[in-house]
Amino acid sequence: MKRFLLVLVILVLIGAGAYLYLNRSDSSTGTAPAIAGAPPTANVLARGEYLTKAADCAACHSVPGSGKAFAGGVPFRLPFGTIYSSNITADAATGIGSWSDDDFVRALHDGIGKGGEHLYPAFPYSSYTLLSRSDVLAIKAYLFSLPKISQPNRLNDLSFPYNQRWAIGFWNAAFFKSQRFQPDAAQSAQWNSGKYLATALGHCAECHTPRNAAFALDHSQEFSGEVLQGWRAYNITSDPVHGIGAWSDGDIASYFSTGHADGHGSASGPMAEAVENSLRFLQPPDTGALVAYLRSAPALAGKDPIAVDAKPAPALASSDYASSGDAQADAQGLKLFEGACASCHQWNGKGQQTPYASLLGARGVNDVHGSNITQVLLHGSSLRGEGANVFMPGFGNAYSNTEIAALSNYVIGHFGNKQGTVTPDDVAERRKQL
Amino acid sequence: MLSLSVNGQSYPVDVPDDMPLLWVLRDVIGLTGTKFGCGMAQCGACTVHLDGQAVRSCVLPVGAIGSRAITTIEAVGNTPSGQKIQQAWLEVDVVQCGYCQSGQIMTAAALLAHTPNPTDQDIDTAMAGNLCRCATYVRIRAAIKQAATGKAEVLQTIDSTPEGAAS
Numbered sequence: 001m002k003r004f005l006l007v008l009v010i011l012v013l014i015g016a017g018a019y020l021y022l023n024r025s026d027s028s029t030g031t032a033p034a035i036a037g038a039p040p041t042a043n044v045l046a047r048g049e050y051l052t053k054a055a056d057c058a059a060c061h062s063v064p065g066s067g068k069a070f071a072g073g074v075p076f077r078l079p080f081g082t083i084y085s086s087n088i089t090a091d092a093a094t095g096i097g098s099w100s101d102d103d104f105v106r107a108l109h110d111g112i113g114k115g116g117e118h119l120y121p122a123f124p125y126s127s128y129t130l131l132s133r134s135d136v137l138a139i140k141a142y143l144f145s146l147p148k149i150s151q152p153n154r155l156n157d158l159s160f161p162y163n164q165r166w167a168i169g170f171w172n173a174a175f176f177k178s179q180r181f182q183p184d185a186a187q188s189a190q191w192n193s194g195k196y197l198a199t200a201l202g203h204c205a206e207c208h209t210p211r212n213a214a215f216a217l218d219h220s221q222e223f224s225g226e227v228l229q230g231w232r233a234y235n236i237t238s239d240p241v242h243g244i245g246a247w248s249d250g251d252i253a254s255y256f257s258t259g260h261a262d263g264h265g266s267a268s269g270p271m272a273e274a275v276e277n278s279l280r281f282l283q284p285p286d287t288g289a290l291v292a293y294l295r296s297a298p299a300l301a302g303k304d305p306i307a308v309d310a311k312p313a314p315a316l317a318s319s320d321y322a323s324s325g326d327a328q329a330d331a332q333g334l335k336l337f338e339g340a341c342a343s344c345h346q347w348n349g350k351g352q353q354t355p356y357a358s359l360l361g362a363r364g365v366n367d368v369h370g371s372n373i374t375q376v377l378l379h380g381s382s383l384r385g386e387g388a389n390v391f392m393p394g395f396g397n398a399y400s401n402t403e404i405a406a407l408s409n410y411v412i413g414h415f416g417n418k419q420g421t422v423t424p425d426d427v428a429e430r431r432k433q434l
Numbered sequence: 435m436l437s438l439s440v441n442g443q444s445y446p447v448d449v450p451d452d453m454p455l456l457w458v459l460r461d462v463i464g465l466t467g468t469k470f471g472c473g474m475a476q477c478g479a480c481t482v483h484l485d486g487q488a489v490r491s492c493v494l495p496v497g498a499i500g501s502r503a504i505t506t507i508e509a510v511g512n513t514p515s516g517q518k519i520q521q522a523w524l525e526v527d528v529v530q531c532g533y534c535q536s537g538q539i540m541t542a543a544a545l546l547a548h549t550p551n552p553t554d555q556d557i558d559t560a561m562a563g564n565l566c567r568c569a570t571y572v573r574i575r576a577a578i579k580q581a582a583t584g585k586a587e588v589l590q591t592i593d594s595t596p597e598g599a600a601s
């Protein structure tokens with residue numbers, strides 16, 4: 001019995017030691033590679049503004065259209081409940097106005113709040129941990145220069161055991177490492193800047209990298225695509241068929257700065273938000289660096305790979321104003337497209353009002369599951385940028401699940417030359433998400 | 435300052451790039467023949483031509499137009515297909531309340547320009563995006579056919595004279 005107790009004590013000590021070791025904080029300040037839009041010589045607020053945009057803080061901390069920048073309250077519907085983003089304005093009572101520099105750095109580097117509580121990894125501290133302390137403090141200075149907004153944080157609505165914050169300590173021990181960005185001397189300076197932009201700042205992997213059963217990023221499948229909140233974040237590896245390997249540098253850069261690349265479609269949903277709030281503000285050398293880094297992402301097919309048909313026969317057989325070549329098509333889908341869609345998208349998918357309406361080569365219309373097509377049909381799409389205010393109305397209130405499914409499958413058949421598999425039940429499921 | 439070519443005339447307009455063409459036409463240039471319907475490219479009331487193509491002006495950002503020629507209902511009668519469509523519209527007496535009709539005529543004129551002898555299917559496909567709350571669709575189709583063939587279309591009529599009324 002005595003021996004058993006001794007073994008137990010030793011095991012507990014080993015466990016506690018491992019827990020503490022794996023949760024150790026890296027207190028180094030780190031050095032960021034050169035970022036064209038935030039040179040070290042620039043004013044701290046100007047640097048902070050650029051870095052805040054590059055890190056896309058607004059995507060999660062500002063409710064679109066609310067006019068309350070960084071006051072939080074954006075819901076994240078996860079498989080185990082809903083998390084609401086927090087107020088990160090400098091309001092002392094409801095925001096982070098009382099946070100010291102060290103408090104703020106600890107949140108971004110270690111995922112720990114001012115009160116010592118673990119933050120949920122929906123806040124991408126596993127990416128922000130790579131930021132240099134100087135960049136983190138520039139972001140804080142910028143946030144603190146903005147209007148304070150009094151808006152109490154909304155309580156998360158999570159089921160047990162996910163509502164136990166202490167448990168995140170174990171998640172961190174398994175999946176998180178506090179560490180600053182380490183440049184790779186074997187790579188170019190541009191590549192290193194691109195990596196910092198993609199990982200520490202832009203946290204692309206949070207949507208584009210698959211997650212494991214514990215909802216942690218599976219880095220062995222980096223950037224090969226994932227479905228989150230009903231939207232599919234596409235494969236952005238260098239795979240020429242399933243990723244963006246066949247895109248030119250100019251195509252990728254154009255997608256970042258405008259949300260559209262000819263022959264590859266337009267950004268919608270969360271990616272349109274990323275373009276609108278973040279990517280379009282990057283200066284051309286930074287966009288170029290991001291492109292150079294993504295180019296080097298190892299080619300992976302990913303789960304449910306999408307192969308784009310750049311020359312879909314039914315669409316190519318059609319003209320601007322008349323359909324041809326889809327005799328097999330679902331008659332209901334065709335009728336709906338004729339009445340509601342053709343006047344902007346055209347039968348040959350060229351897009352009439354604006355290149356953003358072009359459907360040819362877009363991954364959405366080549367995905368037989370129709371994830372993003374149904375989302376766009378249900379909820380519409382909008383992208384606000386410099387000189388562009390593009391939108392498509394949502395049809396969720398006008399069409400039944402059967403109609404949305406028929407229309408989705410028609411669009412996949414006509415513009416992707418594939419048999420879509422969208423069912424009314426899929427649509428019902430996706431209606432619940434936004 | 436943008437310069438727009440509308441109905442063969444050049445208009446300098448000082449408007450934001452993302453303003454829809456419809457607003458510029460109606461509120462800035464003062465061409466009010468083009469109508470606002472839904473504001474989201476779903477009803478067709480705002481249809482104009484851009485280099486001869488029927489487009490929905492309510493969702494077309496004016497900055498995207500460049501030097502392309504805009505034709506509105508005010509001048510579509512100067513084009514051969516527009517002239518034929520308008521004549522047929524009068525002869526068939528298509529219009530009921532009239533609100534959607536400038537859009538209907540613009541779409542029909544574009545159809546006739548690229549498909550001089552449209553079948554019923556061609557007409558239905560081309561006109562499907564133009565809604566008419568008075569349901570003048572039968573007369574619209576007849577007028578397009580009449581404009582294409584030059585031959586009078588016979589429409590089914592219902593004798594509405596009440597029974598027993600003096601004739």
